[in-house]
Amino acid sequence: GAGVSQSPSNKVTEKGKDVELRCDPISGHTALYWYRQSLGQGLEFLIYFQGNSAPDKSGLPSDRFSAERTGGSVSTLTIQRTQQEDSAVYLCASSLMGLDYEQFFGPGTRLTVL
Amino acid sequence: SQQGEEDPQALSIQEGENATMNCSYKTSINNLQWYRQNSGRGLVHLILIRSNEREKHSGRLRVTLDTSKKSSSLLITASRAADTASYFCATSPRGTSYGKLTFGQGTILTVHP
Numbered sequence: 001g002a003g004v005s006q007s008p009s010n011k012v013t014e015k016g017k018d019v020e021l022r023c024d025p026i027s028g029h030t031a032l033y034w035y036r037q038s039l040g041q042g043l044e045f046l047i048y049f050q051g052n053s054a055p056d057k058s059g060l061p062s063d064r065f066s067a068e069r070t071g072g073s074v075s076t077l078t079i080q081r082t083q084q085e086d087s088a089v090y091l092c093a094s095s096l097m098g099l100d101y102e103q104f105f106g107p108g109t110r111l112t113v114l
Numbered sequence: 115s116q117q118g119e120e121d122p123q124a125l126s127i128q129e130g131e132n133a134t135m136n137c138s139y140k141t142s143i144n145n146l147q148w149y150r151q152n153s154g155r156g157l158v159h160l161i162l163i164r165s166n167e168r169e170k171h172s173g174r175l176r177v178t179l180d181t182s183k184k185s186s187s188l189l190i191t192a193s194r195a196a197d198t199a200s201y202f203c204a205t206s207p208r209g210t211s212y213g214k215l216t217f218g219q220g221t222i223l224t225v226h227p
Contacts, residue, residue, distance in 0.1 A: 056212075102147065
């Protein structure tokens with residue numbers, strides 16, 4: 001079946017602009033995660049969605065970052081007023097609910113802020 | 115913050131040799147997982163070991179877990195050039211009710227044909 005898909009694969013933007021990154025999880029996966037990978041910080045957890053529960057936003061680095069998940073499926077990560085330090089690969093993952101299920105990762109969106 | 119520390123940071127071997135990568139972590143865990151990443155993009159899940167397990171095998175992969183030392187190792191036997199990638203350990207901290215993962219910095223493995 002189809003895996004996790006993300007769009008766009010690459011995004012170049014100017015400092016101060018807003019960007020939206022999209023994630024389509026695997027059908028039937030109730031858990032959805034966003035991570036960020038950058039040279040200086042490695043792989044960092046950003047936010048987690050589980051069904052209709054309130055998301056865990058504890059990893060979001062600032063209030064410029066927000067995410068939503070519509071209808072329990074597609075998720076959008078929005079970064080407002082982008083800064084150069086936001087440049088990174090943004091990875092989305094989905095899984096079945098529970099502790100011991102593997103997370104399936106998408107190919108990521110490479111964001112470059114000029 | 116990064117819970118895991120991986121060792122070595124880079125490993126270069128010849129095809130056919132075994133590769134061993136180590137991971138240490140700081141807090142109690144539910145499970146520990148190993149992922150592989152090619153070309154800095156999506157991660158591929160390799161193996162999951164629960165906190166009450168000590169060893170697990172999957173094909174040419176062998177993972178051990180020592181919760182008393184808070185460490186794990188990944189062994190790839192009879193390596194191939196196609197195993198060249200970055201390998202990450204990720205822990206699910208105890209006390210979380212879901213699979214939030216904390217990743218190590220990774221080991222870059224290069225297998226020369």
